[in-house]
Amino acid sequence: MKAPVITGSSAVTALGRTLAETRAALAAGRSAVAPVEEDGAPKAADRSPAARIGPFTTEPELAKSKARRLDRGSQYAVVAVRQVLADAGYALLGREERTGILLGTGSAGAGPLTEFERQMAVESPDAASPFLFPNTVANAPASQAAIEVGIKGPNVTIIQKDPAALNALFYARMLLADGRADALLVGAADEWNLVYHRGYESVRATRTSTRPGFVLGEGAAVVLVESEESARARGGRIDARVAGLSSRGAAVSPHLRRADPSVLAAAIREALAEARLTPGQIGLVHLSRNGSPFTDAAEDAALREVFGANVPRTAAVKDSLGENPAIGAIQLALAAAELRENPGIGAILLDAFGAGGNVLAAVLTAP
DSSP states (O other), X not given: OOOOEEEEEEEEBTTBSSHHHHHHHHHTTOOOEEOOEETTEEOOTTSOOXXXXXXXXXXXXXXXXXXXXSOHHHHHHHHHHXXXXXXXXXXXXXXXXXXEEEEEESSTTHHHHHHHHHIIIIIOGGGSOTTTGGGSSTTHHHHHHHHHHTOOSOEEEEEOSTTHHHHHHHHHHHHHHTTSOSEEEXXXXXXXXXXXXXXXXXXXXXXXXXXXOBXXXXXXXXXXXXXXXXXXXXXXXXXXXXXXXEEEEOOOOGGGTOOOHHHHXXXXXXXXXXXXXXXXXXXXXXXXXXXXXHHHHHHHHHHHHHHTTOOOEEEOTXXXXXXXXXXXXXXXXXXXXXXXXXXXXXXXXXXXXXXXXXXXXXXXXXX
């Protein structure tokens, strides 16, 4: 089987309701990272900022009457799915059974879940709203999007932190190779939640004015991944090719907050070898860098191990959009769009670290 191709991309982020708006904001140097307000007052200086979307409308992709029944993560996912289908010119009618959806997440359902548990604990189990419960599960965004647009093929949710989007892409490639689908919507969706935010603060993982760390973000991004045969048969536009993809594991405890650069370097080399490329043919690297000292240092060391003194141009969008699986999916969508508009880049490398040692590297090339 030929390498899968990407035929459309979309994103809902804290810098824009569409991928085009997000790209323009990033190009202008804008950042969505800002202090978190509680009860109208900014947090103290030793509290963590976040990259939040704020007021959000699902229209025109999803009517308000339907949106009211969905959690924020599912709203982002439905809008992104509608946008990517439009961008790819992909008509689902007649293809429902051969089209699937694979979304990663680290926090989907956080809002309904924390409110449902609050009602149970503070009021009573009888007071807990049954309307909240369907959206408390992590697979709500993928399921709600599938219901809304009529997807009847594989429906998978990958619950992980940073590498969830690339893991979804890895799984998608296997499904296409097995002939279980012709097209798959691949990405991630996350919502910001104050309870989760405080939890990360309490373990000192997030950034403050006095310590380094990551910044929580939210949003959704989706790419349409197809077999090349399917894309060409329907006359679809090919934006990028998933030329190389590698998954590696390292025996690293997440509690030690360490990352092994040699494992990432091996994953990058494996992805390059599969893509039949040399390090010098990479034109851009979408960094995993998110402000966490141990993984940022490991990524820097891995890139120097692979590229030597000639590390390609890099992009660190998590500096502006925060960290969670959705941001990894946004990087994937950005890379596909960059190759579509500027095929002269040649190839783009993406990588991701996960707690516990899961490491992925992906190489996208111009069609």
